Amino acid sequence: MADFPTISPDSISFELGGMNVSEAAAKTVGGVYFRHSLKTDNVTCTVSFQNILSSAVEEIRNHYFARGGSSLPFGVNHSSFWGAINVVPTDSTYRYNSPPEEEHFGVYNNVTVSLLVALGAGGLASSYILVGEPAQLGSLVAFSSYAFSGTAPFILDADDADPAVAASLILNAGGAGS
């Protein structure tokens, strides 16, 4: 889990999200609220970097791509990122909420990044990566080919057929056993 580059932002704005609550309408007492867990979610922060070099812009962009856009979680260097602001626990995990927006003016550039924050070691910390590996073929097996000869059409009876000797034709697919 590669951390966010250690670049100190110029400003941070954040939305504190809320408890995981839903409301059910009730005629007699108004809305009834259900709290589904002890988590607080949808905490987001928008971070602005002003007048940073192109190399720092590239560092943020590469980190964004390395995290698969908004797919994979990551940490931040708490002291360089948040400075003296004490809003979220230091072990919080983050994910990109949207692509970073870069403004290029020549030598110095501005970048705005929106992040989703999981307070503490929460739901964003785990990631499951399903990898579709190349299929492995089984060992080679000799086979016989059967060609139809005679007069078409050829009919394969699958229900009423009653052959004197039971016949079977097995097609092995990959490493499938007979």
Add this chain to the structure above:
Amino acid sequence: MSSFITVPPSQRVLIPGEAVSSQLQMLNGDQHNVRQSNATLNHTLRLSYAALTNLEAFSLVSHYFLNGVFYGFDLPSEATQGMSLTIPSGYLWRYAAAPECESSSTSTSASVELVLKPPSLT
């Protein structure tokens, strides 16, 4: 087919593309994200030109008329110089909308919004 103008832009905005993924909000508060592909879609590049000559403005407009929002094209290195942007192989830029131009008696300022598309969509 004409080429995109080789004038360096005076200002540039890049919004990198988003990997193909879906966000899932769980009832217990977990927020999961399922990534479906390695492709990134919709890189957006906004180029602003402060003072184009009439010839450069004509070149920009005619390039748009030839390509519209339909045909993809490559950008010259001047458009992305200094930003170390790596374009995935086979991807092409396309106009997201018509360029906006504002002309005075001596020069034209213009802004162009482009979107990067995978090979199959151009």
